[in-house]
Amino acid sequence: MINFQYARATDVVDAVRQIAGHANAKFVAGGTNLIDLMKMDVERPTKVIDITRLPLTQVENTPDGGLRIGALVRNSDAAYHPVVEERYPVLASAITAGASQQLRNMATTGGNLMQRTRCHYFYDTATPCNKREPGTGCSAIDGQNRMHAILGGSDACIATHPSDMCVALALLEANVHVSGASGDRVIGISEFHRLPGDAPQRDSNLGAAEIITAVELPPKGYAKNYTYLKVRDRLSYAFALVSVAVGLELDGDVIREGRFALGGVAHKPWRDPQAEAALRGQPANAATFARAADLLLRDAKGYAHNGFKIDLARRCITRALTQAARGAPQSQSSKKIV
C-alpha cells in the first residue's frame, strides 16, 4: 500500500476539477474494491478523492416514467428501494445476489459499475497481467482460468467483469450519466464497459476526468416476467460462474419480446441481439430457449479450466428463461433453484 493524498470533493464540479488536476487520482466512495486493490498494491493512486458527500444519493422518478438512481446510492438502498422492488425487481434481485450484506451496505451504484475483475493474476503483482501492467502478457490464458471469459476475450485478456448489478442494468438498457470538464454526457450501458481487445487495462469508456453521477433506468422494467439466476461455486458470497438476467413480455404462451444478459462469461455483461431476436414471436418453451442459448453461445471459447461454462451457460439460460416465463423468479434468499 502506498502513501497517497486524501481530499474531499465538495460538489461534482469540484470532483471533476480535482481528478482532472491530478494525473494519478481515483475517486473513492464505498471503497469496497479500491481499498482492497490498494492494499494489494494493484491500484497505486497518489491521490484519493472522497466523493461520499456529493449530493448523488437520490432515487427519483424521471418524467418519461423511468427511474434515476444517484451514483452514491448504496447497493442495499437501491435493492430495497420500493420503486426498484416494484418496477425493476430484476435489478433488486441482481444486487442482492452479489457480495454480502456488509459489502452491499457500503458499495455504491457508481462504484459497482467501476469494480474491477477478480482474475487471480490481476490481484497478484508478482505475475504478468496485461490489465494491471500493459504489455506484460496474460497469465490466465494458459494458467488458472476457471473463472474466466468464454465470450469476447482477446489474446491480451480473458478476464470477466464481476458485477451482478451491471448484468441487470445491461438487461434494462440503463443509461450512465457522467460529468466531465467539457460537460455532461450519457453513455448507454452496452457502451459503458469495454471488451479487452488490445487495451484490457481500460475496463470502461468513462473518461479519465469524468465522474458517474447517476444511472437512469428506462420505463420498461419487466416486473412481471423476469429472473436473475446466479450459479457459483458456493451458495453465497462468491462470484458468478454464470449468471443470467431475463426480462420477457408474453402474450399468453408466446414471447412478444425478450431479453437476456449474462454475467461471469465476458469482460462485460453479455447480450446478443441475434439470440434475443430468436425469442421474438416464439412459444415460450424449451426448444425456443435452447435455440436462443445456442445462438448466444455460438462463438463461445473455453480454456483449460473454464470450458464447462459453455454447457453451464446453456443450461442456465434455458433455466432462467423458464423461470421468467413462469413468473417464478429465482429467490436470492433461498438458494434453491426454482
Place this chain on the structure above:
Amino acid sequence: MAPYIGASTSRVDGLAKVTGQAKYAADFNTPGLAHGSVVTSSIAKGRIARIDCSAALGVNGVLDVLTHENRPLMADDDQAYKDDVAPGGSPFRPLYGDRIMFSGQPIALVVAETSEIARFAASLVRVEYETDAHVTDVRRQREVSIPVKALASPDEAPFAPPRTRGAPEQGLAAAALRHAGEYYVPIEHHNPMELFASTVVYDGDGKLTVYDKTQGVQNVQRYLCGVFGMKPEDVRVMSPFVGGAFGSGLRPQFQVVLAALAARALQRSVRVVLTRPQMYVLGYRPAMIQRIELGANADGTLEAITHDATTVTSQYEDYFRQETGWSGLLYKCDNAKYEHKLARLDLATPCDMRAPSAPTAHFALESAMDELAVALKLDPLELRLRCYSDRDQNNDRPFSSKALRECYRQGAEAFGWDKRDQEPRSMRDGGELVGWGMATGMWEALQAPITVRIALSANGHAEIACATSDIGTGTYTIMAQVAADMLGLPLENITIKLGDSSLPQSPVEGGSWIAASVSNGIATTAGAIRDELLQLAKRMPGSPLANLAPGEVALVDGKLVSRGDASRSASVADVMRRGAVDRIEQEKTTNPSKDVVRAHNTHAAVFAEVKVDKQVGVISVTRVVSAVAAGRILNAKTARSQILGSVVWGIGMALHEETLIDHRLGRIMNANLAEYHVPVNADVHDIEVIFVDEPDDSNPLGVKGLGEIGIVGVAAAVANAVYHATGTRVRDLPITLDKLRL
C-alpha cells in the same frame, strides 16, 4: 451440587471474548512498539542474487530492513530449528540465507514506526533472483516419489504404513468381486479467523516476552531459545487466546522468528502480523493421490485390501502422517497391503490440519467401500456391518472401546436411513435429485504427559495452572468444570491459567489429546490437594475423618466427605483455618498409562443428504447426522460445537476447498478468503450431533477427546450422497458442479 462434568456449561471465557477483553497475540501493546511487514519471494526456487532495500530504508519512519545479509546471528544447525513436532529433515530457517525454496518465502522484514509505513516500504524492496526449475504438481512428481519405509516397531515411526497382513495378492485373485479406484484430494489450506501474529516485548535486559498465536507456548519458547541461543528464563511465550488454529499453530511459524529477530536487532519491541496471502505458506493439508483395491466375497466380507497413497512434502522436510492403514482398524480383512510415497515439491512443508491424514484417507476408503456396496447391490451401511472389526488388525490387539456399531445404529435411526432407496437417481424432490450417503470416521484417542498446578485458598477459590492452549475449542471451560467437580467448588470459584510458557509443562494442543491429558492431570493434582487437606483434617481433635484413607474421602460442596458415610465430613475452610494454612498448592505430573495391548480410538458414523439441481448441478448438503463415540463427554455444549464445526469443515472439503497453484509460476493463486472457498452460512443446513455412550477405562476420567473426529468421514459421506443423487462418482475433490454428469 450437580456435577459440572458432562453438563452443557457455557464457555467460561465467553464474556471476555464477546466483549473484546480477551486479548490475542496482535492485541498486546507496549510503549515504543515497532511494526514489521514481511517481504516474500515471487519465485518458487533459486536464490536471491541481489536485494535492494535502499528505497524502503529511505521512507520516513522506517527503522530497518532485515534480510539474510544483515540479520543478527542465528543458530546454524538443524537441531536448533527442530521444534517438538518437526518432521524429519532440515527445518526452514526464516531469513537465514539466499536460497529460495518456495514461492511466498519470507525474504525480508521491514520494520517501521507504524504498520502502514512498514507495509508501504515493504512494497519498495527490489529483489533480483537467479531462478532454478521448480515443480509444484504432485501428479508430475508421482513417478519419482519416495517410499515411506515400513519400520519394524510401531514405536519407531508411528506414521509409517502398517506391515502387510496375509497374502493380499492371492486374496484379491480369490475375491468374488473386486473394486479398484483412484482418489484425489487437492492441497487445502488453513484459514483461521485470526491472522498469525507475534508481539515481542523487548525488556531492558534483553529478555523477551512473546505474545504469539500458537498451540504450544513451551514449544515456541524452546524453539526461540534454540534459534537465538537464549536461556529459557529469558524467553517467556504467552498465548492466552487463539482465534483458531487446528494444526496451523502447532509448529512455531516464521512470524515469531522475524519479530524476535527484529526485537533483538533493534533492541525494541516489535509486532509482526501476517497478511492472509502470507499465511498460505504456513503449511497445508498435503494433496493426496490414493489407489485402493478391495476384494470382496459374495457375502460382502472383505478378502483383501490394498491401499497406496502418494502425498506431498517439501524439498527439505519429510512430512507424512498415517495416510494408509485406517482400514485395518475399521474393517475385518485378513489380507492387506499398504504403501505410502512422498512427492517432493517446491512448496513449503505441509502441516497438520484437523485430523491430519484421516479425512483424506477416509474419503478414499469410504468412497471405495460405497462403490463396493453398489457393485455388491448391498446397502452401504450393511456392508460396513458385515466388515466390522472388533480388533485393530494392524497391531493385532483389541480396542479399549469401540462403540461404532452403536454410532451406526443411532445415526441411521436419526437420519431415517431405512427409507433410502438404493438405486441412484431414484429419489427426487421436485426438480432436485436427492442423495443419501454415509461414511465412517475414525481418529485416535491419545493422552500425553502433562503437569498441573492447583493453588487452593482458604476462601474456597482455586487457581488451576498449566501451559496448555485453548485454540477456541473450550479448554478453559472443561478445565474449570473438572476442577470444580474434583475440588468440590462452584465453577465461578475456579480460575484457569494457561497459554503461558512459565506455567507447568504441557504438550502442544493437538491430536485431540489435551482434553484427556489435562482433565486427568487436574484430577491427579486435585487428589494431592485432597490428601494434604485430609492430613490437616486428621490433626484436628476429634476429627470426623480419622482413620480414613485418602481414597475413602472426596471433596464435595466445600467439604471433605467420607465416601462411605456422608455424615463424616469437615469443611475445607475449617480444616485450613485450624491448620493455620491459608493456601495449599500442589503440582503433579500425570503420565498416561502405557496401554499398548489395546488400541485407543474414537469413531463416528456420518450420514449426509444432498440435493442437486438436475439441470444446473448446484449441490446443497441439506442434512447431516453425525453420531460420535468419543468416550466420556466433558461438556455437551462445547463438544457439540466441535462436531458442528468439523462437519462444516467436512462440507467444505467435499464441495469447496482447493488450493489453486499455477505450476508454471509455482505459486498459489487463490490465497485469500474470497477465492479460496470455505462454506458460508448458505451452504450449511441441518446438522444433528449424537454422542453415543462409550465407557472407557484408558484413563480415570474415561476421556478420549473429540476435536478432530467430527471431520473424518464427512467428505466421503457427502461424496457418496452425491453419487446416490446423480449417479456420478466423483473421485477427486472438491465436488464442483462441472464434475457432475447430469
